[in-house]
Amino acid sequence: MVTRPGFNNSTTFSEYPDSFSRAIRAIGKNFYVTRSFQKETIGNSEYWGLLARPADEFSVHLNADRELAFVFSQYKNFEIRTLEAFDLFYNVLEQKRVDRSIRFLISADPRIEQITQHYLSQHPEYPIIVPIYLESMDESGDYILKSIRKNYLLRDLFGYQNPLREETFFFGRQEQVNAVLDLAKSGQSSSIFGLRKSGKTSSIYAIMRRAKAFEISPILIDCQSPTVHARRYNDLLLHMINLIRSSIGQGKSLQNLEGTEAQIAESFRD
Numbered sequence: 001m002v003t004r005p006g007f008n009n010s011t012t013f014s015e016y017p018d019s020f021s022r023a024i025r026a027i028g029k030n031f032y033v034t035r036s037f038q039k040e041t042i043g044n045s046e047y048w049g050l051l052a053r054p055a056d057e058f059s060v061h062l063n064a065d066r067e068l069a070f071v072f073s074q075y076k077n078f079e080i081r082t083l084e085a086f087d088l089f090y091n092v093l094e095q096k097r098v099d100r101s102i103r104f105l106i107s108a109d110p111r112i113e114q115i116t117q118h119y120l121s122q123h124p125e126y127p128i129i130v131p132i133y134l135e136s137m138d139e140s141g142d143y144i145l146k147s148i149r150k151n152y153l154l155r156d157l158f159g160y161q162n163p164l165r166e167e168t169f170f171f172g173r174q175e176q177v178n179a180v181l182d183l184a185k186s187g188q189s190s191s192i193f194g195l196r197k198s199g200k201t202s203s204i205y206a207i208m209r210r211a212k213a214f215e216i217s218p219i220l221i222d223c224q225s226p227t228v229h230a231r232r233y234n235d236l237l238l239h240m241i242n243l244i245r246s247s248i249g250q251g252k253s254l255q256n257l258e259g260t261e262a263q264i265a266e267s268f269r270d
Contacts, residue, residue, distance in 0.1 A: 003032050003065070005055040011036040016048050020072050023106050023137045024050065027070060030058040030144060034067055040088040047085040048072040051098065061148055066099040070106060072134075078109035080119065083129075101127045104144075108134045113151070177206050181214045217247040234258065237268045 007028050013036055016024070027033060031052035039046050053067045062068075071085045086103055105116065116131040132147045176192070183190045194200045204220070211218040221228055221240060231239060238257040245253065257264055 003053050003055050005030055005032055007033045017074055019074055022139055023134055025139045026137045026144060027052055029140060030055055037089055040085050042081050042084055049089040064099050064102055067097055068099055068102055070104040073107045076108050078107050078112055078115050103127055104130045106132045106134055177203060180207055181211060184216055185214050219243040219247045234264045
C-alpha cells in the first residue's frame with residue numbers, strides 16, 4: 001500500500017498551540033499524519049502529540065514503515081519528565097500499531113539536542129529519540145531529515161557492551177526464546193551455548209521478560225555474583241529455595257538448612 005504525505009481527515013489541531021502549526025505542516029510534507037491527540041498533563045505541564053506514518057520515499061531514511069509518535073513541548077526549559085508523555089500517548093493505542101523504538105521530540109528548548117544526546121548516553125537502552133528544535137523547523141520538512149541524519153543514523157544498535165535488559169533493541173532470537181519456554185512449560189531442561197558476546201545473557205533476560213505469558217515464574221541465579229559463588233553448599237541451596245519461594249508468592253523466607261550433605265540435599269528437594 002502506497003503511503004503519501006498529508007493528513008487524515010479525522011485529524012484536528014485546532015486546540016494545539018499556534019506555535020506548533022509550522023512544525024505540524026512540516027511533518028505533513030514527509031509523513032502521513034494519521035492521528036491527533038487530546039493534550040496530556042504531567043504535573044503542571046501540558047504536552048501534545050500526533051501519530052504519523054513515514055511516506056514511502058521518506059521511510060527509507062528511517063528503515064520504518066509503521067506509525068511513529070511525535071511529542072510537542074512548548075517550554076523553553078526541557079525537563080526529562082517530558083519523555084513520560086510518549087507512554088501516555090502510547091497507552092491509548094494498539095500495541096502493534098506503532099513503532100516504539102523511534103520517537104520524535106519537538107521542543108522549544110534550543111538545547112534540546114545536547115540534552116537528549118546526554119540522556120541517551122546515560123540510558124543506552126532507551127528508544128531512539130530524534131530531537132528537533134521547534135524554532136528551526138521550516139515548512140519544507142528539510143530540517144526533520146537533517147535531524148534524522150544527525151541523531152538517528154549515528155545510533156549504533158550493535159554497539160552495546162552489556163547485555164540488553166529491555167525489549168526495545170532485542171531482535172533475532174525469538175525462536176530460541178520461545179523454544180526454551182516451551183521446554184520449560186513441559187518440564188524439560190534446556191541450555192544455551194554460544195561464543196562470548198554472542199547474545200546469551202540478552203536472550204536470558206528476554207526469556208525472563210516473556211515467561212509470564214507462558215505462566216512460568218522464572219528466577220535468575222547469576223553465578224558470576226559473589227552472592228552465589230561465595231556461599232557455602234547449604235547456604236547456596238537455601239538462597240535458591242528463597243528465590244523460588246519469592247517468585248511464587250510464598251513470602252516469608254526459610255532461615256536455615258542444616259544437617260549432613262545428604263540431609264541437606266533431601267531437605268532441598270522437599
